[in-house]
Amino acid sequence: MLLGRRLLSRRHRLAHCLAQCRSLETERTAGSAVPDGVLSAFRSVCGDDGVSVGEAVREQHGKDESVHRCCPPDVVLFPRCVEEVSALAKICSRHRLPIIPFGTGTGLEGGVSAVQGGVCFSLRNMDLVLDLHQEDFDVTVEPGVTRKALNASLRDTGLWFPVDPGADASLCGMAATSASGTNAVRYGTMRENVVNLEVVLADGSVLHTAGRGRRPRKTAAGYNLTNLFVGSEGTLGVITKATLRLHGVPEAAVSAVCSFPSVQAAFLDDVMMDACNRFSSLSYAVRPSLFLEFHGSEHGLEEQVHAAEEISQGNGGAGFQWAKDAETRERLWRARHDAWYASLALRPGCKAYSTDVCVPLSRLPQILVETKEDLVANGLTGPIVGHVGDGNFHCLMVVDPGDPEEMHRVHLFVERLARDGFGEQGPISTQQPGPGGLGGRGGFFTVVVVVVAGVVEAAGALQSSTLQLPQPGRLSHHAQAMAQYKPGTAIGSTGGRG
Amino acid sequence: MSGRVLVGVKRVIDYAVKIRVKPDNSGVVTDGVKHSMNPFCEIAVEEAVKMKEKKLIKEVVAVSCGPQQAQETIRTALAMGADRGIHVEVSGKDFDLLGPLQVSKIMAALAKKEDAQLIILGKQAIDGDCNQTGQMTAALLDWPQGTFASEVSLEGDKVKVVREIDGGLETIRINTPAVLTADLRLNTPRYATLPNIMKAKKKKIEKVKPADLGLDMTSRLEVLRVDEPPQRLAGVKVETVADLVAKLRETGRL
Numbered sequence: 001m002l003l004g005r006r007l008l009s010r011r012h013r014l015a016h017c018l019a020q021c022r023s024l025e026t027e028r029t030a031g032s033a034v035p036d037g038v039l040s041a042f043r044s045v046c047g048d049d050g051v052s053v054g055e056a057v058r059e060q061h062g063k064d065e066s067v068h069r070c071c072p073p074d075v076v077l078f079p080r081c082v083e084e085v086s087a088l089a090k091i092c093s094r095h096r097l098p099i100i101p102f103g104t105g106t107g108l109e110g111g112v113s114a115v116q117g118g119v120c121f122s123l124r125n126m127d128l129v130l131d132l133h134q135e136d137f138d139v140t141v142e143p144g145v146t147r148k149a150l151n152a153s154l155r156d157t158g159l160w161f162p163v164d165p166g167a168d169a170s171l172c173g174m175a176a177t178s179a180s181g182t183n184a185v186r187y188g189t190m191r192e193n194v195v196n197l198e199v200v201l202a203d204g205s206v207l208h209t210a211g212r213g214r215r216p217r218k219t220a221a222g223y224n225l226t227n228l229f230v231g232s233e234g235t236l237g238v239i240t241k242a243t244l245r246l247h248g249v250p251e252a253a254v255s256a257v258c259s260f261p262s263v264q265a266a267f268l269d270d271v272m273m274d275a276c277n278r279f280s281s282l283s284y285a286v287r288p289s290l291f292l293e294f295h296g297s298e299h300g301l302e303e304q305v306h307a308a309e310e311i312s313q314g315n316g317g318a319g320f321q322w323a324k325d326a327e328t329r330e331r332l333w334r335a336r337h338d339a340w341y342a343s344l345a346l347r348p349g350c351k352a353y354s355t356d357v358c359v360p361l362s363r364l365p366q367i368l369v370e371t372k373e374d375l376v377a378n379g380l381t382g383p384i385v386g387h388v389g390d391g392n393f394h395c396l397m398v399v400d401p402g403d404p405e406e407m408h409r410v411h412l413f414v415e416r417l418a419r420d421g422f423g424e425q426g427p428i429s430t431q432q433p434g435p436g437g438l439g440g441r442g443g444f445f446t447v448v449v450v451v452v453a454g455v456v457e458a459a460g461a462l463q464s465s466t467l468q469l470p471q472p473g474r475l476s477h478h479a480q481a482m483a484q485y486k487p488g489t490a491i492g493s494t495g496g497r498g
Numbered sequence: 499m500s501g502r503v504l505v506g507v508k509r510v511i512d513y514a515v516k517i518r519v520k521p522d523n524s525g526v527v528t529d530g531v532k533h534s535m536n537p538f539c540e541i542a543v544e545e546a547v548k549m550k551e552k553k554l555i556k557e558v559v560a561v562s563c564g565p566q567q568a569q570e571t572i573r574t575a576l577a578m579g580a581d582r583g584i585h586v587e588v589s590g591k592d593f594d595l596l597g598p599l600q601v602s603k604i605m606a607a608l609a610k611k612e613d614a615q616l617i618i619l620g621k622q623a624i625d626g627d628c629n630q631t632g633q634m635t636a637a638l639l640d641w642p643q644g645t646f647a648s649e650v651s652l653e654g655d656k657v658k659v660v661r662e663i664d665g666g667l668e669t670i671r672i673n674t675p676a677v678l679t680a681d682l683r684l685n686t687p688r689y690a691t692l693p694n695i696m697k698a699k700k701k702k703i704e705k706v707k708p709a710d711l712g713l714d715m716t717s718r719l720e721v722l723r724v725d726e727p728p729q730r731l732a733g734v735k736v737e738t739v740a741d742l743v744a745k746l747r748e749t750g751r752l
Contacts, residue, residue, distance in 0.1 A: 152514065153512070153532070155534075155689050155690070156535070156574050156577075156690060157690075158577070158691050158692035158694070158695045159692070160689070248692045249690070249692065250691070326686045326688060327686050330686065
């Protein structure tokens, strides 16, 4: 995916999204939008146990871990295999019902909110690890397999899947959202690590993006359909299998923490460190800090750690602590991985809203300093955490959803942040979570990022010609926003928990 | 002291697998099902390897009892850092009836043969949940035992063990040679790396039979039947307290 300029859409559209979601919620009652005939058609495909209109089940499938309001679907289905997914999709297509795929519900952008109601496909029963090829370093998984479950099943093989977005997310969900995370600097994001996908399109047809059963390490042949679907966030189809590239477990790993006198000098800011200390019962210096992890051979590591220590000290870093054994390393990193929950714990009862800005590395210190100043000046709680290696940082805005004045201040702050991120020259992407990437779903922002206008049109064509929009409303919002802006900007969005 | 530690490792159905009972209720389905090392045995191996890395002991020997496939589990232990393995071959009917009493006889015999300073086992296996092998082995050898260990420190010819018990933590000091059983919080087992897996292929695994050790594997237990736990039925919501009382009377609870 090209990094291009991303643009904010107008506020009135945002307000419209928000209003739309709220009014839909009050109007819709249990399963009212789905005729009984359709429900029995669903039941004939996946059994009585596989169809639920229960309120609690629908609510559980209408929200994720973000601050966004729950928008429950009209019915939740639990297919057990790709044939069932295909048959169910055909039924939805015939009756023009929106489809919302659901993996683990650990996203941060309201990606599973059923803004216009519809049918949720909960894929948790498809949880097999298939086709492990140890010598070729690849494995195929179904959507119910989470990243920790995969690594646990691989523990005897010397291989692992290193993309770690923080949560124990569904791997197919991670493919759909193009997840990144703390290991991206060394191992890449989902884009670099998904080799093939099996996707059920809205009309029920089953597509293998790199060919059925194929798992080439590289290919120079034709369209890269796999990477069209990676990051498509459920708008182009339901992912039912992902073939992933595995890596060797590093021979040795060393983690280090170093604190710095200022945010500019370091990375996890002091508010975040304080939150982490309190949450995880740790006692790091409450100062902006950098967490580092080195993977490699024993000798290679010594050199790396030594070099890193010198550089940190040269830049005012102090208290360089490092750990070699698994338990201490895990404790060191737990502070960082639990950043989301630690932030929430700062103000119990509040929700957290993650901003996600990515700038060229050289611009990072400047924008961090300005962000910090803005937060303090406006009395906002926003611990900062991120993956420096990518020039990517998150402000975890902890906000009381019942306080409209505070929500408004956060809203303005985030707009300014997006504009500042955008204001930097060169390829930048400001990814504000919100109604999830492509268009509005009833949240704070419609992040519109347009890359090469042609791609949007192609995606739109794919949707309307093949069939039914599985997620109506998203792409069209997008197209509208596009009309306003110059071509040459980029689309998509991902929120981040850090 | 010999500086040699015996670690028992058992091959069990992987903890993440959904167990299914055979249609004839004679046991659970094991054919084609993913197997791996018992999680508590992984912790035991890790503890022994850590002791060796700290130069507190000299050699870690991994032992497993079972058919040919038991060797896979020994290889995993070797990849984690054990020096060599002993595969005690038990198959067919003998293997179906292999239980804590038989395994503890084997471990006791091997401990004498190998002049072991310590035996470390997992506290229990996730298939049988017996939690008996460690204790029986210690009794057969007349050695002290430190079971449910969450912390172990070697102090000369003694071992200090912190045990997880119902009321909290109990610290004891016992003489070596001794039997220890590993509990969950003792350590976090390492992942095998590719270079170590390759090195493990070259390490030795010795094969012995129980008869070679002069042991009788007969079991005094017979499995009659294996059933799944009963299906959980849906609950019923009642509107008033009177309804609740009526329902309880109806089902004979009151």
